[in-house]
Amino acid sequence: MSSVEQELSYLEYEVRALKASFERQASSIPVFNSRAEIATIANLCKYNYYVPEYGEQLNYEVYDYERIQVTLNTDSGIDTIATLEVSSDTEQPPKVHRVNYRGGARWIVSNIAKLDYNNSSNPWKPTNYKFVVHSMAEGTLTAENITT
Amino acid sequence: MFGSGLDSAVARVSSYYNGLQQRLVRARNELQAQKSGSTLAYSTVLFPENVPEASWSGNIAVDPTKEIAAAFLATFTRSDSQEITPLVDFTFDYDGPTMADWVRQQGGTASGRDLKAELDDWTNSYLYSTTDNSVTYRIEFLSEWPDSNINLSIVVRAISPVSGTLKLERVV
Numbered sequence: 001m002s003s004v005e006q007e008l009s010y011l012e013y014e015v016r017a018l019k020a021s022f023e024r025q026a027s028s029i030p031v032f033n034s035r036a037e038i039a040t041i042a043n044l045c046k047y048n049y050y051v052p053e054y055g056e057q058l059n060y061e062v063y064d065y066e067r068i069q070v071t072l073n074t075d076s077g078i079d080t081i082a083t084l085e086v087s088s089d090t091e092q093p094p095k096v097h098r099v100n101y102r103g104g105a106r107w108i109v110s111n112i113a114k115l116d117y118n119n120s121s122n123p124w125k126p127t128n129y130k131f132v133v134h135s136m137a138e139g140t141l142t143a144e145n146i147t148t
Numbered sequence: 149m150f151g152s153g154l155d156s157a158v159a160r161v162s163s164y165y166n167g168l169q170q171r172l173v174r175a176r177n178e179l180q181a182q183k184s185g186s187t188l189a190y191s192t193v194l195f196p197e198n199v200p201e202a203s204w205s206g207n208i209a210v211d212p213t214k215e216i217a218a219a220f221l222a223t224f225t226r227s228d229s230q231e232i233t234p235l236v237d238f239t240f241d242y243d244g245p246t247m248a249d250w251v252r253q254q255g256g257t258a259s260g261r262d263l264k265a266e267l268d269d270w271t272n273s274y275l276y277s278t279t280d281n282s283v284t285y286r287i288e289f290l291s292e293w294p295d296s297n298i299n300l301s302i303v304v305r306a307i308s309p310v311s312g313t314l315k316l317e318r319v320v
Contacts (some may be wrong), residue, residue, distance in 0.1 A: 004168065005168070005220050008171055008172065010172075010177075011172075011175050011267060012171065012175055015178045017178060018179070018314050019178065019182060020181060041261070042261075043258060043260060043261045043262045043265055044261070045259070045261075045262075045263060046249070046257075046258070046259050046260060047248070047251050047256065047257075047258050048256050048257045048258075049246065049249075049251045049254045049255065049256025049257070050254065050255060050256065055187075064260060064262070064266060065262075065265035065266050065268065065269050066262070066265065067262055067265045067268060079199060079307050080307070081235060081237050081307060081308075082237065083307065084161060084315065095268055095269065095271070095272075097239075097271070097273045098239040098240075098301060099239055099241050100239045100240065100241045100305050102237065105237075106239075107149065108268055109259070110265065110268035110269060113267075117241065119218065132253075137313030139155070145261075145262075146262050147261050147262055148261075148262050148263055148264045
């Protein structure tokens, strides 16, 4: 075998080794799963204001939208690519968007209140959520009802 | 006879070097392919170093006859000249008036645990389009505000393992 062929063989060996190493890295990118569960609490909002057209004070109460803040705090404190899975015991699909957050990932999950119209004295029911986050950095997942 | 032998030798040498060249080209292409893909394999995936941010703030005229009061496109374009659609998560915050703000402006009162909750119901956001080197995210604000003119501010970030720029433009 000539020296050129020998060098070429070394090069091909290096390429194969690099490829094997690269594919092992790509396929072993860690995906961490973390879970949290929470039940909503009622967001009863009350409004009272004067309506000139009616010439009277208007009072009304509404079980308003309920928001949950889901936060992944990564152990290393870095932001990370992450996906949030949401499941709940309500038929109305929630709205979900990821918000700006340093130190991991955070989402706000919003939905209408679950109301039982057959129970007019106490129609409100909690919505039960289960969250799973798939992330590229390990962390702790928490969920909480939002108060503003 | 001699010429035929020489021709044969030349042909063998030519074939030998053609073989070497093909092997070198294959090796070079293989190395280049790995270099192109390497941005998804290394620690940048785990540790995005830069999080570009873009913001918009201004007045929106709310027309209740139209479903959407305002819409924005946030486009993340990778800056490493690779022609590979980047992996990116978009995040955003926004702030605008609520029903409670409007009631208080009328001299009334409003109380509740989360008076801003309705804002999230007035918003849609989703992946809009991709190209060979960019991803666009669309954020919509519905015409649900009780007032005809509102001030809105929005801050968008792009979290990606590759470096890039973020552009935010209002399209509606």
